[in-house]
Amino acid sequence: MRGQQEQFLEEVLGSLSRRDQRERAERYVRGLLSADGRKSIRNIAACLGLPDEEQRLHHFISGSTWSWDTMRAALAGWVGRVGPPQAWVVQAVTIPKAGEHTVGVDRFFDAQAGQTATGQRAFGAWLANPDVSVPVNWKLYLPQHWLSDDALRIRADIPRTVGYASPEECAADVVADPARMWGTTPRPVLMDLRGHRDWRAMHRLAAAGMPALARISPTTPLVVDDVALQSARSTVRPAGRILGAVGSARRGVEWLDPALPLELSTSQVAAVRVRIPGAAPGLDRSLVLLGEWRADRATPAQVWITHLTDVSPAALLHLTKLTRRVALDAQRGVEQTGARDFVGRSFGGWHRHLTLASTAHAVRLMADRGTGPPHTDRGAGSPHMDRGAGSPHTDRGVGSPHTRASAGAAVT
Incomplete structure (x- = not known):
């Protein structure tokens, strides 16, 4: 590990107060990057040629007291400087487990997989451009x-300060906590709320200066609140049906798939003003419903709802594609550095392992690119800067010289 990688590790691992902890953390990161197969502590120690180190690494991960929050704050600070990120992307992760002793393991219905699963449910917060x-x-x-269950809490060493949070609250907390504890810059938040009906977490993010752009199901009931659909205003309809009523308002938008960076893709987009039916006072605000259609399909491929009411549909579409960036990097990077491979039972051990897996992911990115993540103007720009009158031309991206359309059903 040379040059910028060394500087990066010095900065991020330097958050540890003790030299022996910093050295052990660097060994663990190197092991995550180089061990074949499962990134267990045993395999990491064997890969490093230090079989006697296994117990020390086990204690360093599961029994030590070093703060993962401090290291994550250092990692976020580095990403914020060299990115620069455009948004947070919240990724839900299912970690299958065969036994019942790993912290948080449960049997639940996995809506994305469409089947019952046994394992852990977690949420990752990615800074993305x-x-x-x-x-x-x-x-x-x-x-x-x-x-x-006191016995379970003690066995997994779950702090008494950790209380229950619903999956929706976890998805919001994973990005709200860095802003609150580390002082990270507020940014838009992309999240997946398909199958959920609890909007409080989404509104809480917006109140904290982190407007949400949430993927929802076409069957989600919403109230039409758009002047372009005057006859349907104040009526409750499924999101997909609302978008079907503005088919003539679609416009073409070109975008780059990170998996196919040399090929332009084209989608049709349209946006409609809506409200949440039965929303509590203070939450009954106008939102934008965004639909994306591919290859002349009659039904939208994706449906999103957002607090970013002053941002053009084209810019919103480009923001949604950051989820593809994260999915690709997760597959090529963090999954290969052992994010799902922690075999210990403790709450703190899980968090420390994931923190070092994230650090290893950043090192792998630098190695793949031969440098740090580049400062780039390609692709979607800041959503707060992309406003204005509509254009009948196909939008070639947020950095395009074409004039942008404002969010609303009257987009052309």
Whole structure:
């Protein structure tokens, strides 16, 4: 590890107060990057040629007291300087487990996979731009029985300060906590709320200066609140049906798939003003419903809802593609550095392992690129800067010289 990689590790691992901890953390990161197969502590020690180090590494991960929050803050600070990130992307992660002893393990219905699973549910917070993304924070969902059973809490060493949070609250907390504890710059938040009906977490983010752009199901009921659909205003309809009523308002938008960077893709987009039916006072605000259609399909491929009401549909579409950036980097990077491979039982051990796996992911990015993540103007720009009148031309991206359309059903 030379040059910028060494500087990066010195900065991030320098958050540890003791020299022996910094050395052990660097060994662990090197092991995550080089060990074949499962990134267990045993395999990491064997890969490093230090079999006697296994117990020390085990204690360093599961039994030590070093703060993962401090290291994550250092990682987020580095990403914020060299990115620069355009948004947070919250990624839900299912970690299958065969036994019942790993912290947070439960049997649940995995809506994305469409089947019942046994394992952990977690949420990763990625700082992302169109060229690179890095996970800098993690939240483990803990079912009620893990928190109400004293024996389970003691066995997993779950701090008494950790209380129950719903999956929706976990998805919000994983990006709200860095802003609150580390002072990170507020940014838009991309999240997946398909199958959920709890909007409080999404509104809480907006109140904290972190407007959400959430993917929802086409069947989600919403109230039409758009002057262009005067006859349907104040009526509750499924999101997909609302978007179907503005088919003539679609416009073409070109975008780059990070998996196919040399090929332009084209989608049709349209946006409609809506409200949440039955929203509590203070939450009954106008939002934008965004639909994306591919290859002349009659039904939208993706449906999103957002607080970014002053941002053009084209810019919103480009923001949604950051989820593809994260999915690709997760597959090529953080998954290969052992994010799902922690075999210990402790709450703190899980968090420390994920923190070092995120650090290893950043090192791998630098090695793949031969440098740090580049400062780039390609792709989507800041959503707060992309406003203005509509254009009948196909939008070639947020950095395009074409004039942008404002969000609303009257987009052309």
